[in-house]
Amino acid sequence: MSFSQTLARRDGALFIEDVPVRDLAEAHGTPLYVYSRAGLLERASRLLAAFGPDNLVAYSIKSNMNLAVVRTFVDAGCGVDVTSRGELERALRARADPRKIVYSGAGKRPDEIDRGLEAGLRMFNVESLDELAMIDARARAAGVVAPISFRLNPDVDARTHPKIATGLRTVKFGVPIEEAPAAYAHAKTLSNVEVVGVDCHIGSQLLSLEPMRDALLKLKTAVLSLRQAGHEIRLIDIGGGLGVEYQDGDVPPTPEEYADMALEVVGGLGAALVCEPGRSLTAGAGYLVSRVLYQKQNEQKSFVILDAGMNDYVRPAMYGSPVRVETESTRASAPVDLVGPVCESTDRFAEGYALPEVSNGDLVVFRDVGAYGFCMASTYNGRPLPAEVMVHGSRVERVRRRQSVEETWTGELQPQWDDEPTADDR
Ligand code: LLP
Numbered sequence: 001m002s003f004s005q006t007l008a009r010r011d012g013a014l015f016i017e018d019v020p021v022r023d024l025a026e027a028h029g030t031p032l033y034v035y036s037r038a039g040l041l042e043r044a045s046r047l048l049a050a051f052g053p054d055n056l057v058a059y060s061i062k063s064n065m066n067l068a069v070v071r072t073f074v075d076a077g078c079g080v081d082v083t084s085r086g087e088l089e090r091a092l093r094a095r096a097d098p099r100k101i102v103y104s105g106a107g108k109r110p111d112e113i114d115r116g117l118e119a120g121l122r123m124f125n126v127e128s129l130d131e132l133a134m135i136d137a138r139a140r141a142a143g144v145v146a147p148i149s150f151r152l153n154p155d156v157d158a159r160t161h162p163k164i165a166t167g168l169r170t171v172k173f174g175v176p177i178e179e180a181p182a183a184y185a186h187a188k189t190l191s192n193v194e195v196v197g198v199d200c201h202i203g204s205q206l207l208s209l210e211p212m213r214d215a216l217l218k219l220k221t222a223v224l225s226l227r228q229a230g231h232e233i234r235l236i237d238i239g240g241g242l243g244v245e246y247q248d249g250d251v252p253p254t255p256e257e258y259a260d261m262a263l264e265v266v267g268g269l270g271a272a273l274v275c276e277p278g279r280s281l282t283a284g285a286g287y288l289v290s291r292v293l294y295q296k297q298n299e300q301k302s303f304v305i306l307d308a309g310m311n312d313y314v315r316p317a318m319y320g321s322p323v324r325v326e327t328e329s330t331r332a333s334a335p336v337d338l339v340g341p342v343c344e345s346t347d348r349f350a351e352g353y354a355l356p357e358v359s360n361g362d363l364v365v366f367r368d369v370g371a372y373g374f375c376m377a378s379t380y381n382g383r384p385l386p387a388e389v390m391v392h393g394s395r396v397e398r399v400r401r402r403q404s405v406e407e408t409w410t411g412e413l414q415p416q417w418d419d420e421p422t423a424d425d426r
Helices: 021-028 037-051 067-076 085-093 110-119 129-142 177-189 210-228 255-269 279-285 315-319
Strands: 007-010 013-016 032-036 056-060 079-082 101-103 123-126 146-153 193-199 235-237 272-275 286-297 302-306 336-339 348-353 363-366 387-392 395-400
Touching: 013 021, 021 032, 021 286, 021 363, 021 387, 021 395, 032 037, 032 279, 037 056, 037 067, 037 255, 037 272, 037 279, 037 387, 056 067, 056 101, 067 079, 067 085, 067 387, 067 395, 079 085, 085 101, 085 110, 110 129, 123 129, 123 193, 123 235, 129 146, 129 177, 129 193, 146 177, 146 210, 177 193, 177 210, 193 210, 210 255, 255 272, 279 286, 315 348
Parallel strands: 032 387, 056 079, 056 272, 079 101, 101 123, 123 146, 146 193, 193 235, 235 272, 302 336
Antiparallel strands: 007 013, 032 286, 286 302, 286 363, 336 348, 387 395
């Protein structure tokens, strides 16, 4: 079953839930990120229901860390998967229960580990023996015992974009699964870590369950042999990675298919499952509203220049990700290159895109950008970060105000040796 559409056309006008996109653009300006609360909640509740109350859905906050978005998931019953102190503080600010927070990532700094220990997290997913030694040392200094699992690298090809595949030996992630017995045996000799689980994440935007099933089968074998060696494995963290439909023809597994597969493979082991979904909860519930600035043609190409650029939504430039946009006009027109104002040729959202005929000033709404959208935005080319709003029925809440131009240099200082300092925040 696919998800309900939260972007609709009514009498030719585009609506997100019950709010005309035109009103959003007029009230909040463009480029503007818009999140549908109903869209976020539908995705979270289906996954929560599919995994059931005995397992933990830890929202991977990296995909969209806006506090209102995180809070929506936390209130729905999710935990949070974090990878930095910044993400941890956000999760806590959004009132996540620390016992539902798992801490992943290949390079946790000592101060970040300290904060995680202080907060009382559910588990640290450890990615190397060096990191294990650091966690043990920091826990000893704090007089506590750190709950840990090892992130095991199963050497499985996730069959996704190489930049977001994490389950092969050619990438930095995890401990080779064959080394699990030695790693866990070593952990047992340390007095300030307690083994509580295993963890695995093979990549993102997975459109097939097969690689994940392969990885989980390997994880199951590892759990059984670790148990035989006397390790108590109470948690099995299966990572994130469930893909979404970015283009017509993509058919991602449903939340139910995903959970059924995981429960079938590793559900019967007497351990609670943890999953770390990011994209699948946020992508389809987020939109980027932009306007056409200008249009131009040369003998080879037609360009539509938008007021949103690669600094606002970097995925097409970074991963060659396809986009889908909606306009109020539906009059067919010749294909165009959809580009932004940033001074790089890679600031192109799509090449040869079948955009309907548009006029300057028209709205162009990007779909499926709720994940890895705003959180990867930058001020490149001196462009302020866009505003973010959340729609709930006919209500609209601004959940992040647009950055001002002055704020783009907040924190910068002139060197003392300058005769006349110009920064005013010294
Ligand atoms: N858990 C771990 C340990 C991860 O590394 C990730 C994503 C997730 C969970 C969440 O994966 P998801 O459910 O969102 O696929 N910026 C890239 C995606 C990077 C994903 C990194 N790790 C993009 O825009 O495609």
